[in-house]
Amino acid sequence: MPQVLVTGGSGFFGIPLVKGLFGNGYSVRVIDMEELREPEISSNVDFIKGDIRDKEIVHNACKGVDYLIHNAAIMPISRAKKKVFWEINVGGTRNVLEEALVNHVRKTIFISSSALYGIPKEIPITENTEFNPVCDYGRSKMEAEKVCNEYRDKGLNIIILRPRTIVGRGRLGIFQILYSWIADNKNIYIIGKGDNRFSFLSERDLVSACVLSIKNDCENEDFNLGADGFKTVKEDLQDLITYAGSSSKIIAIPAGLARSVLGVLDLFNLVPFTPLHYKTPDKPFYFDTSKAETILGWHSGMTNSDMLKDSYDFYLAGRKDIDADFGITHKKSVRQKFLRILKKIS
Numbered sequence: 001m002p003q004v005l006v007t008g009g010s011g012f013f014g015i016p017l018v019k020g021l022f023g024n025g026y027s028v029r030v031i032d033m034e035e036l037r038e039p040e041i042s043s044n045v046d047f048i049k050g051d052i053r054d055k056e057i058v059h060n061a062c063k064g065v066d067y068l069i070h071n072a073a074i075m076p077i078s079r080a081k082k083k084v085f086w087e088i089n090v091g092g093t094r095n096v097l098e099e100a101l102v103n104h105v106r107k108t109i110f111i112s113s114s115a116l117y118g119i120p121k122e123i124p125i126t127e128n129t130e131f132n133p134v135c136d137y138g139r140s141k142m143e144a145e146k147v148c149n150e151y152r153d154k155g156l157n158i159i160i161l162r163p164r165t166i167v168g169r170g171r172l173g174i175f176q177i178l179y180s181w182i183a184d185n186k187n188i189y190i191i192g193k194g195d196n197r198f199s200f201l202s203e204r205d206l207v208s209a210c211v212l213s214i215k216n217d218c219e220n221e222d223f224n225l226g227a228d229g230f231k232t233v234k235e236d237l238q239d240l241i242t243y244a245g246s247s248s249k250i251i252a253i254p255a256g257l258a259r260s261v262l263g264v265l266d267l268f269n270l271v272p273f274t275p276l277h278y279k280t281p282d283k284p285f286y287f288d289t290s291k292a293e294t295i296l297g298w299h300s301g302m303t304n305s306d307m308l309k310d311s312y313d314f315y316l317a318g319r320k321d322i323d324a325d326f327g328i329t330h331k332k333s334v335r336q337k338f339l340r341i342l343k344k345i346s
Contacts, residue, residue: 001025001026001027002025002066002067003026003027003028003029003065003066003067004021004028004029004066004067004068004069004214005028005029005031005062005065005067005068005105006018006021006028006030006068006069007030007031007061007070007071007072007096008031008070008071008072008073009028009031009045009047010030010032010035010037010038011034011071011329011330011331012166012170012171012172012203012330012331013166013206013330014030014032014071015036015038015170016168016170016204016207017069017203017206017207018030018038018041019041019207020204020208020211021210021211022041022044024211026214027046028044028046029045029061029065030047031049031050031058032047032048032049032050033049033050033051035047048060051092052072052093052095052096053087053095054095055098055099058095058096059099059102059103061099062096062099062100062103062105063103064103065103065105066105066106066107067106067107067108067109067214068096068100068107068109069108069109069210070093070097070108070109070110071111072088072096073088073092073111073113074088074089074137074328075173075328075329076135076137076274076277077173077174077274077328077329077330078328079269079328080328081136085136085139086140086143088140089137089140089141089143089144090140090144090147093110093144093147093148094147096108097147097148097150097151098151100151100156101151101154101155101156106157107157107158107213107214108156108157109158109161109210109213109214110145110160110161111161111163111206111210112141112144112160112161112163113137113138113141113162113163114162114163114164114224114226114285114287115134115135115137115138115141115276116131116132116133116138116141116142116145117129117131117132117133117285118131118132118133118135118138118276118279119132119134119279119280119283120132120283120284120285123284123285123286124286124288125285125286125287125288126287126288126291127222127223127291134275134276134279134280135274135275135276135279137276138276145160148160152220157219157220158220159213159218159221159223160221160222160223161206161210161223161225162222162223162225163206163209163225164200164201164225164285164286164287166200166202166330167200167201167202167203167304167307167308167311168202168203168302168307168310168311169203169311169313169314170203170311170314170330170331171311171314171330172315172330172334173329173330173332173333173334174273174334175311175315176315176322176323176333176334177272177334177336177339179311179312179315180319181343182240182241182244182246182248183244183246183315183316185246185247185248186248187249187251187346188237188241188248188249189253189258189342189346190234190237190251190252190253190281190282191253191259191262191278191281191282192233192252192253192255192281192282193234193252193282194233194234194235194250194252194282195232195234196233196282196283196284196285197230197232197284197285197286198230198236198281198284198286198304199226199287199304200226200227200230200304200307200308201226201300201307202227202300202301202302202307202310204301205225205227205298205301205302206225208298208301209292209296212296212297212298216295216296216297218295218296221291221295223291223295224287224288224289225289225292225298226286226287226300227302227304228289228299228300228303229300229302229303229304229305231304233282234252236304236305236308237250239308240305240308240312243305243309243312244312255282259278263275266278269337271337271339272334272336272339
């Protein structure tokens with residue numbers, strides 16, 4: 001069986017990715033700082049506990065690998081300093097690509113981000129839309145793509161996937177805040193009127209894109225990936241509230257006021273949000289995915305509404321444990337900080 005190395009294989013997206021690779025007949029090796037605690041797959045995975053900043057560990061992980069999916073990254077909710085974003089998302093990517101080159105890996109899939117586009121200058125966003133990141137995370141992913149282009153010039157075949165915000169079973173982070181407020185019948189505050197169309201991407205559709213990227217003969221291509229089925233922010237939220245049987249009401253806050261207040265609170269680390277979370281959600285944000293459809297034969301299968309409902313059901317089923325399990329990844333809850341006060345009066 002061809003062997004695939006997945007960096008970040010123990011995370012929210014890494015786990016369904018590993019399952020999807022197994023389902024398509026691949027042997028899988030994982031490198032991650034977090035143990036792979038998934039009984040149905042962990043016994044079949046060649047697991048390496050390690051940090052992608054460690055060149056020796058990455059070198060050993062790449063030995064004998066046919067394909068590599070570079071998924072490891074530090075996320076915006078970590079609120080990390082710029083130096084850390086650069087060390088992991090840029091420096092770590094360079095380590096991974098260098099060892100892929102040394103070990104003659106046939107194809108590398110780099111999981112990038114839609115955060116590169118920040119506040120987009122055109123809609124729908126295409127692969128040629130100018131990058132305009134608004135946070136250190138987005139800027140680090142932009143620099144990581146520059147590293148990818150360096151290694152393309154050195155002979156690596158690198159496919160870059162730029163997914164929209166990934167939503168699905170197990171997706172928590174700031175979504176856990178939304179789900180807890182809906183479950184408790186609290187008002188849901190949004191930035192702006194909520195009349196902007198805003199797409200997400202399901203984890204299973206991103207898994208499909210990864211598998212198709214391996215199987216397809218394409219070389220050194222970039223692909224934007226997002227759902228086809230999405231409404232406005234307000235409509236998708238209302239669908240979830242109705243589905244949950246909640247009495248929550250959507251309260252629109254003027255975008256300028258919301259950004260100003262959240263910017264000050266963010267400065268003092270009083271909210272879990274970063275500039276990516278409060279500078280962009282009132283803007284239309286969706287992709288033209290025709291390139292991925294044409295070259296990869298990829299199509300999104302889940303709508304925003306489907307993803308949110310699936311993710312909400314996962315949260316509700318394990319709420320007691322989830323609400324007490326905090327961290328800085330999409331698999332963990334985040335501390336609400338000042339929002340706890342707002343929730344009490346909502």
